Amino acid sequence: MQVAITEYLEIDLDRERWRCRRCRRDLGSARDNYKRGLLVHDRDPREIHRPILDAERYRYTFAPDSKWCRILEYYCPGCGTQVETEYLPPGHPPTHDIELDVDDLKKRFAGSGQEPKP
Amino acid sequence: MAVAKTKLEKFLEDTVVFLGPDREILKDHGLAPRDDREERVMRDHKDPHEIGLVRSKLDVIAEEAFDQLEQTGAAPGAKWGDLVAGVFTASGDLAAASTGGVLLFSVVCQPMLRYILKYWKDEPTVGIRPGDIFTSTDPRYGNIHTPDQNTILPVFDDEGRLALWVIVIVHEGENGSVEPGGMPSAAESPYMEGIRMPPVKIGENYQHKRDIVTWLQNSVRDPMLQIQDMKIRLSACLKMKERIEQVAQEYGWDAIVSTLRWTLEDTEAEVRRRLRAWPEGTVRSIAWTDSTLRENALIKIALEARKKDDELILDFRGTSPQFINRSINTQLHALKGMLAQVFLTFVWPDLPRNQAVFAPMRLMSDWGSALDSTPEAPNAQSMMTFFPGFTALQMCVAKFLYPTPKRYTKLLAPWYNMITTFIYGGLNQYGEIVGNLCADLNGMSGGAREDEDGEHSIAPIFAAMTDLGENEIIEEETPIVKIVPHRLMQDNQGFGKFRGGSGYQVIGTVRRSDMFGFMTTCTGSKFPTVYGLFGGYGAPSYPLCKVKGVNAFEKLKDLPESKWTIPGIMNEQPFADARYSTHHMGMQFEIVKQGELYMICQGAGGGYGDPLERDPDAVMSDLRDQLISHLTAKEVYLVAYDERTLSVDVEATERRREAERQARKRRGRPFDEFVKQWVTEEPPAGLPYYGPWGDRETIYLGGPANKMARGTCPGIMMTDPREVRIAELEQKLRELGVELAR
Numbered sequence A: 001m002q003v004a005i006t007e008y009l010e011i012d013l014d015r016e017r018w019r020c021r022r023c024r025r026d027l028g029s030a031r032d033n034y035k036r037g038l039l040v041h042d043r044d045p046r047e048i049h050r051p052i053l054d055a056e057r058y059r060y061t062f063a064p065d066s067k068w069c070r071i072l073e074y075y076c077p078g079c080g081t082q083v084e085t086e087y088l089p090p091g092h093p094p095t096h097d098i099e100l101d102v103d104d105l106k107k108r109f110a111g112s113g114q115e116p117k118p
Numbered sequence B: 001m002a003v004a005k006t007k008l009e010k011f012l013e014d015t016v017v018f019l020g021p022d023r024e025i026l027k028d029h030g031l032a033p034r035d036d037r038e039e040r041v042m043r044d045h046k047d048p049h050e051i052g053l054v055r056s057k058l059d060v061i062a063e064e065a066f067d068q069l070e071q072t073g074a075a076p077g078a079k080w081g082d083l084v085a086g087v088f089t090a091s092g093d094l095a096a097a098s099t100g101g102v103l104l105f106s107v108v109c110q111p112m113l114r115y116i117l118k119y120w121k122d123e124p125t126v127g128i129r130p131g132d133i134f135t136s137t138d139p140r141y142g143n144i145h146t147p148d149q150n151t152i153l154p155v156f157d158d159e160g161r162l163a164l165w166v167i168v169i170v171h172e173g174e175n176g177s178v179e180p181g182g183m184p185s186a187a188e189s190p191y192m193e194g195i196r197m198p199p200v201k202i203g204e205n206y207q208h209k210r211d212i213v214t215w216l217q218n219s220v221r222d223p224m225l226q227i228q229d230m231k232i233r234l235s236a237c238l239k240m241k242e243r244i245e246q247v248a249q250e251y252g253w254d255a256i257v258s259t260l261r262w263t264l265e266d267t268e269a270e271v272r273r274r275l276r277a278w279p280e281g282t283v284r285s286i287a288w289t290d291s292t293l294r295e296n297a298l299i300k301i302a303l304e305a306r307k308k309d310d311e312l313i314l315d316f317r318g319t320s321p322q323f324i325n326r327s328i329n330t331q332l333h334a335l336k337g338m339l340a341q342v343f344l345t346f347v348w349p350d351l352p353r354n355q356a357v358f359a360p361m362r363l364m365s366d367w368g369s370a371l372d373s374t375p376e377a378p379n380a381q382s383m384m385t386f387f388p389g390f391t392a393l394q395m396c397v398a399k400f401l402y403p404t405p406k407r408y409t410k411l412l413a414p415w416y417n418m419i420t421t422f423i424y425g426g427l428n429q430y431g432e433i434v435g436n437l438c439a440d441l442n443g444m445s446g447g448a449r450e451d452e453d454g455e456h457s458i459a460p461i462f463a464a465m466t467d468l469g470e471n472e473i474i475e476e477e478t479p480i481v482k483i484v485p486h487r488l489m490q491d492n493q494g495f496g497k498f499r500g501g502s503g504y505q506v507i508g509t510v511r512r513s514d515m516f517g518f519m520t521t522c523t524g525s526k527f528p529t530v531y532g533l534f535g536g537y538g539a540p541s542y543p544l545c546k547v548k549g550v551n552a553f554e555k556l557k558d559l560p561e562s563k564w565t566i567p568g569i570m571n572e573q574p575f576a577d578a579r580y581s582t583h584h585m586g587m588q589f590e591i592v593k594q595g596e597l598y599m600i601c602q603g604a605g606g607g608y609g610d611p612l613e614r615d616p617d618a619v620m621s622d623l624r625d626q627l628i629s630h631l632t633a634k635e636v637y638l639v640a641y642d643e644r645t646l647s648v649d650v651e652a653t654e655r656r657r658e659a660e661r662q663a664r665k666r667r668g669r670p671f672d673e674f675v676k677q678w679v680t681e682e683p684p685a686g687l688p689y690y691g692p693w694g695d696r697e698t699i700y701l702g703g704p705a706n707k708m709a710r711g712t713c714p715g716i717m718m719t720d721p722r723e724v725r726i727a728e729l730e731q732k733l734r735e736l737g738v739e740l741a742r
Helices: A102-109 B002-014 B023-027 B036-044 B048-072 B103-107 B110-120 B210-217 B223-251 B253-276 B332-347 B383-401 B471-477 B552-558 B566-572 B616-624 B630-635 B650-667 B671-678 B721-735
Strands: A002-004 A009-012 A017-020 A026-029 A039-043 A070-075 A082-088 A098-100 B083-089 B094-097 B133-135 B148-156 B162-171 B200-204 B281-291 B296-308 B311-315 B361-364 B423-427 B433-437 B480-488 B504-510 B516-521 B544-548 B579-583 B586-591 B597-601 B689-692 B698-703 B706-709
Touching: A039 B650, A039 B671, A070 B650, A098 A102, B023 B110, B023 B332, B036 B253, B048 B083, B048 B094, B048 B162, B048 B223, B048 B253, B083 B103, B083 B223, B083 B253, B094 B103, B094 B253, B103 B162, B103 B332, B110 B148, B148 B223, B162 B223, B162 B253, B200 B210, B210 B223, B223 B253, B253 B311, B281 B383, B296 B383, B332 B361, B332 B383, B423 B586, B471 B480, B504 B516, B504 B566, B516 B597, B544 B566, B566 B579, B566 B597, B616 B630
Parallel strands: B296 B689, B311 B361
Antiparallel strands: A002 A009, A009 A017, A017 A026, A039 A070, A070 A082, A098 B281, B083 B094, B083 B162, B133 B148, B133 B200, B148 B162, B281 B296, B296 B311, B423 B433, B423 B516, B480 B504, B504 B597, B516 B586, B544 B579, B544 B597, B689 B698, B698 B706
């Protein structure tokens, strides 16, 4: 029995494990932070939000200031899907964003017949 | 002894010399307990068909008042839907509101009514009687900020009992604040934010008191606007009262009172039922705001949302402290109103529009923080902190909703959340003094949805249905000329499997007045304020661009219209001798010379899902519409295609995307290893960081060298940016060997 938690994550309730919904890769205990099962890359935001104005001439260019803001990209180690992004100042601890009550999920979905979304 | 104590208490009660904001009222957003009449009439009138009919009539009455105000209001905010009309119970709870407009406004009226009931009802010099007209604009008593003006009318039944209240609220704009237009980012105390009225009686016998109207007119830059909209708001309230009396003739007053209360209680019960369907647990998010509007400063808005049974606890402790001499602080009830908007507009828009929707939510905050400021901290630009608060909740709610079997709306990435517009003031082309704002703030872009792209510049986060304003009317009433009023900008997008909506650029100037100027008020020039969901990216950052020392009316004829864009003008610098510059979006009021260009851009909505999953045909469609560049199509979406025909090479695209997925696996590092290397104990030196870092017990005040324990920081006092600049320049002079005379 698995329940979809986000676009790319599900919890296998029988085994209490996080899994990738694209490749079914095991991502760790469902009672732990799912991010611990993922790969992380510190992305310079200017590579995604490129300067629209000439960065040689102007202080503000539509691109975020890379000394203020970084993008943490979280990838599935099995298939490389980008599961989550997080905009943080450099060095700021990542957020433990999802901490659901696994026992409640089991009670809630046991026998509900819910199938994982494709 | 007991008698003496009573006398002492009475003496103290009778000799209170100052009634300030009542924090107990402001903290409690729950429904008032049923009063005796409600207990009785709810037993007699509980037929759901009758309640449904009466409620529909009350909804229509609020709707009619909204339309009347929008058609007749003088303020730009009224014309473009920045208003609302509502019906409140006798105890002061919002029970019905217009569909259009800013529902947030009406949700924050409850504290004003409770204040009137607590302090003025039995006060012999005030009282509440038929025909009385009240108003309140001071955000410390239940408003958002001082440019919003309201008209509050108690409605009595045939036996002279207070049955309900009707209220209309309009963003009027000009209010006599330190900068024109009513939303001063230059305000360094609440006393620089224009007229601040705690709940006050401004009329009797359904007429405004002329002396008070005259006082108000003399307190603002636009006296005609002040009187015109006071009359128009009163007229709308009187129409609501008249219509409600007609309903009472048909169904009786008891049926109306019962309907209001049943509506609230049924709504709260339904919200609790829906919350029970959410999974139990905790979801967290952080939103960032990077400016006080006077200087860049990184401010943290932290939310931990805990759902238990039928209650949702929204814990904002860990948010940055208040800025005691900057206008970006939020009164807690304003934050609550904005959070209620998440549910009323984006999560459960099918529910009746009333404040019982928010009753099952409980808030936790630090008194004296940017989201729960003390009375001495200014609030004119509170949107700079409570709009990111809205975004933080949007992100949390999406993560609760995904595993919930039944949803009432589509999942949504964060909406754009800043008021990108020109606030203006000065002498217009007719020699009259005006001060207000353009309606472009309503052009926020929608976040991507779980199965489709977001809408471009569709509606603000604080209202479902508003308008962008007609340029012809703006030009008729003010010297503002928007040379480019609405033109989407390339690559202004939250990328994702489904992309966020794009925002439009505005190039504005002034004509036919030498005494007219602008200000702008957004954060997010260095650190985006909007983020992606489930692997999508957020919005970019947004500067203010200026071209000074030019009269564009003389020069633009020589420039092809295709170049009339922000990058076209700023990168190619087509006007010789002009001065081109970029700035953060917190510009205090400044005079604009005729023909000088001020350029701003509406923000984008956040993206949803991994960009590598975006349909290549959708990428080509965005290219065709010039929403993205070839660079974005190739480097962010990794589509292989023919640049001339825009035909996709499906196999090559899949090869490129698979290669990128493999590259991600090579460059990504295991989380624990990454954290060990990435996380620092304190914010980096050189980053003006204000707030908690790793845990919420230590508050950093501008960097690692200056910190305090949580609960001991009374507020941050910033140095005037001009003083900072002068000190920098003096230091440079000293380095050059020049000593200034002292």
